[in-house]
Amino acid sequence: MFSIKEISFSYSKKGVELFNGFSMDLEAGNVYGLLGKNGAGKSTLIYLMTGLLTPQGGEVLMDGENVRRRLPKTMSDIFLVPEEFELPRLSLKEYVKINAPFYPRFSMEDMQRYLDIFEMGGDMNVKLHALSMGQKKKVFMAFAFATNTRALIMDEPTNGLDIPSKSQFRKLVSAGMTDDKMMLISTHQVRDISDILDHVIIIDQSKVLLNAGIADVMDRVAFRPVQAGDQPIFVLQSPLGAIGAVPAQPGEETAVDLEMLFNATLQNPEAINQLFTASK
Amino acid sequence: MNFKDNKAIYLQIADRIGNQILSGTLTPDGKVPSVRELAAEIEVNANTVARTYDHLQQSGVIYTKRGLGYFVSPDAKEKIVALRREQLMQGEMDYFMSQLKAVGITPAELQQIYQDYINA
Numbered sequence: 451m452f453s454i455k456e457i458s459f460s461y462s463k464k465g466v467e468l469f470n471g472f473s474m475d476l477e478a479g480n481v482y483g484l485l486g487k488n489g490a491g492k493s494t495l496i497y498l499m500t501g502l503l504t505p506q507g508g509e510v511l512m513d514g515e516n517v518r519r520r521l522p523k524t525m526s527d528i529f530l531v532p533e534e535f536e537l538p539r540l541s542l543k544e545y546v547k548i549n550a551p552f553y554p555r556f557s558m559e560d561m562q563r564y565l566d567i568f569e570m571g572g573d574m575n576v577k578l579h580a581l582s583m584g585q586k587k588k589v590f591m592a593f594a595f596a597t598n599t600r601a602l603i604m605d606e607p608t609n610g611l612d613i614p615s616k617s618q619f620r621k622l623v624s625a626g627m628t629d630d631k632m633m634l635i636s637t638h639q640v641r642d643i644s645d646i647l648d649h650v651i652i653i654d655q656s657k658v659l660l661n662a663g664i665a666d667v668m669d670r671v672a673f674r675p676v677q678a679g680d681q682p683i684f685v686l687q688s689p690l691g692a693i694g695a696v697p698a699q700p701g702e703e704t705a706v707d708l709e710m711l712f713n714a715t716l717q718n719p720e721a722i723n724q725l726f727t728a729s730k
Numbered sequence: 731m732n733f734k735d736n737k738a739i740y741l742q743i744a745d746r747i748g749n750q751i752l753s754g755t756l757t758p759d760g761k762v763p764s765v766r767e768l769a770a771e772i773e774v775n776a777n778t779v780a781r782t783y784d785h786l787q788q789s790g791v792i793y794t795k796r797g798l799g800y801f802v803s804p805d806a807k808e809k810i811v812a813l814r815r816e817q818l819m820q821g822e823m824d825y826f827m828s829q830l831k832a833v834g835i836t837p838a839e840l841q842q843i844y845q846d847y848i849n850a
Contacts (some may be wrong), residue, residue, distance in 0.1 A: 704737065
């Protein structure tokens with residue numbers, strides 16, 4: 451669906467290049483987690499993918515069209531939920547009336563269903579500017595999901611959500627995902643989203659350190675207590691002893707611990723790269 | 731070997747469904763929730779649930795009717811008990827035995843403990 455080809459980008463001419471020859475493909479039917487440290491370029495990448503920033507070199511294509519052209523057919527099929535945003539002084543009803551027509555597959559029925567998941571259902575006359583930050587985020591995300599754009603891109607969606615809302619967010623993703631859609635969730639709060647991903651992308655210093663399906667991660671890496679003879683990629687001391695990310699033995703399957711995978715990848719990118727490029 | 735290992739999510743979900751079949755929440759030839767329903771309910775990726783259903787189907791615990799979804803096999807309970815027995819003997823029993831030996835519990839003592847447990 452998305453093809454990012456050899457893009458380079460820096461915010462100023464003299465500034466550090468955030469991306470240099472960066473390439474990546476994203477396919478429909480997947481929920482991607484985009485992980486990286488603060489300043490790794492996650493948000494910049496998202497703005498480049500949605501045509502809000504223009505790369506100095508290379509291009510970003512969605513279904514073969516360059517996103518920087520911002521064609522109506524492209525823009526009506528992408529929805530971006532930024533980390534921070536303002537909502538206008540309107541009622542929810544007015545907001546939907548004005549904005550929904552830009553998205554041909556918008557469904558009011560879905561909107562109600564998603565508001566219900568967030569326990570925000572019922573009152574379409576609620577004034578958007580009267581809502582708390584967390585409530586604004588929930589209403590905006592319910593709208594985002596209800597547009598049914600094929601690409602839904604969210605920057606730190608769980609920031610500002612309380613604990614029950616984080617759980618509701620996961621429900622929303624599982625309920626709103628279909629095979630023709632692609633979701634990209636950028637976050638450093640990996641615990642919030644680890645079970646809802648199909649695919650994990652870890653970037654650092656403008657490089658893709660890991661781009662792998664969760665099933666592939668499970669085949670290749672085990673997350674468990676370290677045993678004699680293991681060659682762990684990452685070790686964490688816990689009250690119960692050393693636990694770590696270790697190369698999985700044949701047939702060994704453990705639950706993927708994204709936080710540990712993230713730390714392992716940043717600390718030991720060569721070992722991760724070797725493990726994932728080896729044929730299985 | 732530590733048996734309290736970090737079990738793959740799709741297998742944790744399989745255990746959950748197994749428990750529901752053993753407890754009678756899911757009945758023989760009864761419908762199993764759709765992949766998407768269950769994914770939303772337990773907040774996991776739909777492909778993970780699909781993998782669970784593949785696994786359960788291959789083990790004969792559930793079966794599929796084209797276009798209608800998944801159903802509990804008539805002999806699902808027996809299948810689950812057999813599978814769990816196998817898992818127990820391969821993994822946890824081994825660890826348990828090593829602990830019994832380490833603290834010096836004799837076969838006679840073990841027999842008594844187990845007998846008391848069953849009678850309780």
